[in-house]
Amino acid sequence: MRTGRGLCLGVMVVSLAACVSRGPRMETPAKLTDPEAVAAAQAQQAIRESWLRTHDNWAFEGRVAINNNGKGGNGRIDWRQDGDRYEVSLSAPVTRQSWRLIGDTRSKAGRLEGLEGGTREGEDAEQLLREATGWEIPIQALTRWAQGMSGPGATAEQIDFAPDGRLRSVQESGWRIDYALWFEPQGDHPALPRQIVAVREGAKVRLIVDRWDFGAP
Numbered sequence: 746m747r748t749g750r751g752l753c754l755g756v757m758v759v760s761l762a763a764c765v766s767r768g769p770r771m772e773t774p775a776k777l778t779d780p781e782a783v784a785a786a787q788a789q790q791a792i793r794e795s796w797l798r799t800h801d802n803w804a805f806e807g808r809v810a811i812n813n814n815g816k817g818g819n820g821r822i823d824w825r826q827d828g829d830r831y832e833v834s835l836s837a838p839v840t841r842q843s844w845r846l847i848g849d850t851r852s853k854a855g856r857l858e859g860l861e862g863g864t865r866e867g868e869d870a871e872q873l874l875r876e877a878t879g880w881e882i883p884i885q886a887l888t889r890w891a892q893g894m895s896g897p898g899a900t901a902e903q904i905d906f907a908p909d910g911r912l913r914s915v916q917e918s919g920w921r922i923d924y925a926l927w928f929e930p931q932g933d934h935p936a937l938p939r940q941i942v943a944v945r946e947g948a949k950v951r952l953i954v955d956r957w958d959f960g961a962p
Contacts, residue, residue: 773914773923774907786906793935794894801828802960805891809835810951813881822952826888827960833884846874850885881948883920890915890922891952893938911936920945928957 777783803826810819823834829851836843844859848870855870860877867873871884889896895904896917907913907924915922926939937957943950 773925774909776913777906777908777910782908782910783906786910787901787904789910790895790904790906790912796933796935797892797894800959801826803892804958804960805954806956807952807954809953810949811880811882812949813879814947816879818880819951824891831884831888844878846870846884848884850888853885855884881945882950883918883943886917886920887943887950890941890943891938891954893924893927893936912938928954934959 777786805824807822808819809822811817821836823836825832829849830847831850832845832847834843834845842859844857846855846857848855852868853870854866854868855873856864856866857870857873857877858864865873865877867876871882874884875881883890886896893912895912895915899915899917903916905913905915911927912924914924920943922941922943924938924941927936928939930936934957937954938952939954941952941954943952
């Protein structure tokens with residue numbers, strides 16, 4: 746994706762907010778409580794995660810809204826994942842302004858392009874993004890959350906399922922991630938998240954996925 750010229754953060758926030766129409770209101774489904782149904786949902790989730798771990802070359806396109814203590818913006822998002830490496834691009838289509846974050850989930854280091862003053866690099870991509878833009882985005886965890894995968898060591902108490910057996914919410918590192926809508930399974934692809942909201946005190950990330958794409962395993 747084309748990366749825009751250096752930007753003032755204030756201009757970026759205003760232009761992004763003006764360029765994205767709101768999606769339908771997201772409501773988290775009811776919580777599954779029947780023990781046998783929960784066990785079946787856990788088994789179904791384990792199968793999903795096993796498939797996703799063996800297909801680590803993927804991408805999605807969609808829309809994202811970010812709010813950090815009243816500051817933020819929204820726009821188009823284009824996420825490309827190749828194993829541990831990711832490229833996340835956010836853009837305002839009308840103004841053609843954009844930035845791109847490139848990093849590695851194993852090392853946590855990252856490079857942020859498209860800012861006023863030029864490219865910035867750091868040992869922690871999330872901290873780099875926060876310091877440069879004021880936006881709180883859990884990039885490392887979002888590589889899993891976007892696919893509907895829980896974190897390593899997550900307990901049953903941290904994961905809820907909806908009546909249809911799909912993931913309803915996950916609690917991790919102070920964040921609550923709610924799943925409102927899913928794409929239906931297609932071919933050998935499992936169901937994939939379509940609308941997600943991640944919330945932590947003072948911060949909120951709202952993601953609407955328009956399209957998923959998986960490469961070769």
